[in-house]
Amino acid sequence: MSKIKLALDVVSDLKSLAESIETLVHAMESNEVANEEPTKKKSKTKAKVEESENKEPEVGEATIETPIEEAPEEKQPSLEEVRAAMADKSRDGHREAVKAIITKYGANNLSSLDSKHYAAALKEVGELK
Numbered sequence: 560m561s562k563i564k565l566a567l568d569v570v571s572d573l574k575s576l577a578e579s580i581e582t583l584v585h586a587m588e589s590n591e592v593a594n595e596e597p598t599k600k601k602s603k604t605k606a607k608v609e610e611s612e613n614k615e616p617e618v619g620e621a622t623i624e625t626p627i628e629e630a631p632e633e634k635q636p637s638l639e640e641v642r643a644a645m646a647d648k649s650r651d652g653h654r655e656a657v658k659a660i661i662t663k664y665g666a667n668n669l670s671s672l673d674s675k676h677y678a679a680a681l682k683e684v685g686e687l688k
Contacts, residue, residue: 567643572588578634636677641670644684653687 577589645657660683666672 564647567647571640571643574640635674636681638669638674638677641672641677641681641684644681645669648684648687656687657684 566666645660649657660680661667661669661672663683664672664680666676
């Protein structure tokens, strides 16, 4: 494996790690906002409602589950990421297969490839052996 390919793999891994950390921070921020309570005085009725909500359910008592947030969709790969992956495969002897993937999505070259096809094209390039 060439040093350039290794360096590109490290860059790709670092980008992925940065995106994961960013997602984690956003999730933590939204959790903090949801857990913050207003500083205004609560009415007795509101306090009783909150108290009953915080109470542990007894055996046989129904509970309401709150839906868990689903992970956000994967981020669309950039043109640079697709270009790097295709360049690696081209250097590894898959030039014709890479060209076929580009034309499959209606483009003459990578620059004219529609960005909505980046993820699919990147996946196909990654599957080349």
